[in-house]
Amino acid sequence: MGDVGSGAKPISGGGGSARALxxxxxxxxxxxxxxxxxxxxxxxAGVLDRPAMVGSLAKDVVRNYLAPGELAAVFDDLGxxxxxxxxxxxxxxxxxxxxxxxxxxxxxxxxxxxxxxxxVPILKVRYKQTGNQAVQGTDVLAFRFRQQPPIVAVVEVKxxxxxxxxxxxxxxxxxxxxxxxxDESFAFxxxxxxxxxxxxLARRLGALIREPDDRTIERHMVFVHDAAAWKEDVVDLxxxxxxxxxxxxxxxxxxxxSFILEIYAAAESAPSQGAKDQGASA
Numbered sequence: 001m002g003d004v005g006s007g008a009k010p011i012s013g014g015g016g017s018a019r020a021l022x023x024x025x026x027x028x029x030x031x032x033x034x035x036x037x038x039x040x041x042x043x044x045a046g047v048l049d050r051p052a053m054v055g056s057l058a059k060d061v062v063r064n065y066l067a068p069g070e071l072a073a074v075f076d077d078l079g080x081x082x083x084x085x086x087x088x089x090x091x092x093x094x095x096x097x098x099x100x101x102x103x104x105x106x107x108x109x110x111x112x113x114x115x116x117x118x119x120v121p122i123l124k125v126r127y128k129q130t131g132n133q134a135v136q137g138t139d140v141l142a143f144r145f146r147q148q149p150p151i152v153a154v155v156e157v158k159x160x161x162x163x164x165x166x167x168x169x170x171x172x173x174x175x176x177x178x179x180x181x182x183d184e185s186f187a188f189x190x191x192x193x194x195x196x197x198x199x200x201l202a203r204r205l206g207a208l209i210r211e212p213d214d215r216t217i218e219r220h221m222v223f224v225h226d227a228a229a230w231k232e233d234v235v236d237l238x239x240x241x242x243x244x245x246x247x248x249x250x251x252x253x254x255x256x257x258s259f260i261l262e263i264y265a266a267a268e269s270a271p272s273q274g275a276k277d278q279g280a281s282a
Contacts, residue, residue, distance in 0.1 A: 020056035023048035025115075025251065031232075037242045039235055043227060043252040054259070057107070058266035064106045064123045065091040068196075084268045092264060093131040101134075103260050104159030104224035107251060108140050111222075118142035118153060121201050122192045137185040138178045140222075145204050147216070152208065153247075154179060155220040161257040163229040168238030171221045175246075179217070183209050219246040226256040 026045040033039070065087070075083055093099045102125050113120040120142050124135050140155035156175040158167050178185065190205040208215050223234070230252050238248065253259055 020048060020053060024053050025111075028252075033235065033239045035239055035242065036245045037235070037239045038245070038247045039250075040248070041250045041252065044254055050259075050262075054262045054266050057263050060110055061103070061106055061263060061267040062087070064102075064109070064125050065128075067126060088268050091131055092268065095132050098132050098134070099264060100159045100161060100257075100260060101157075103263065104157045104222070105139050107224055108155060108157045108222045111249075111251070112140060112142040112153070112155070116142075119145060119201075121198070121205070122189050127192065137188055138182070141185055141189055142220075143204075149214045149216050150204070150208065151216045151218060152182075153218045153220045154182065154185075155222060157222045157224065159224040159256075160229065161226045161260075163231065165231075165234060165237060167223060167225075168234050169241055171223070172238060172241045172246075175219055175221060179219070182217070183212075219244055221246060221248045223248070223250045224256070225250055225252055227252040227254045 024044060024047075025042040028041040028043050030039050030041050071083060071086075074086060088094075093102060105125060106123075109120050109123060112118040120140065122141075124137075124140070127135050138154050139157040140153075142153040142155060144151040144153075154175065156171045156178070158171045160167055186205050186209050190202045190209070193199075193202040193205065221238075230250065235248065235250075
């Protein structure tokens with residue numbers, strides 16, 4: 001449960017996923033515009049080879065979709081081919097656009113949890129009723145409960161495998177919409193924490209609902225974007241819309257469409273033994 005520090009600084013953290021992210025992404029220099037929009041860009045560092053990164057992220061994909069113990073409840077042997085079929089037919093989206101969106105949220109949640117050391121209480125895609133269904137509410141909720149008042153990052157995530165000049169305005173509109181119904185997202189997260197026996201987190205979330213004046217809300221956006229298709233004019237267009245302090249992080253990934261295909265293929269064919277026991281650590 002990361003809840004330390006307050007800045008988007010050095011990439012650090014424990015565990016294999018954190019080490020993989022450390023090797024995978026580096027911060028790029030960017031031109032900061034005047035106004036309330038703060039901009040950061042991350043790109044692949046080229047230190048970790050592609051197959052290793054695919055394998056690491058495939059494990060995180062499986063972990064996001066599965067409840068603790070779910071595979072063990074269905075299968076006696078997690079090495080059987082039926083496991084891949086179960087994941088493909090019951091968990092993973094069949095629509096590519098939905099897979100892209102889920103992948104963006106998974107990468108963003110991992111970045112906030114393992115790199116930026118925020119507390120991310122739930123893995124949202126786990127609570128889909130069907131693979132192609134969207135779960136309503138905030139894409140990613142992250143917290144710094146140790147700050148007074150507690151800080152809440154409301155994160156809108158957009159994933160694009162091709163150029164889209166309107167991604168900024170669309171993200172801005174979506175973020176403003178979820179902010180008007182933020183307590184619904186808090187209540188959803190609180191209920192999931194109670195179901196998993198995380199009473200402490202549930203009480204902290206309940207306090208945010210009960211005392212809305214005793215919390216600091218931060219607007220965050222993350223664009224997970226194909227590196228070759230990214231153009232800086234997206235930031236300019238977004239800056240024209242933003243009127244409140246907002247943090248934008250762009251994660252640029254080479255050949256994003258094929259990368260996502262590789263990761264889901266790896267997740268289907270080789271779910272890790274640890275997936276049956278692991279849940280969200282935050």
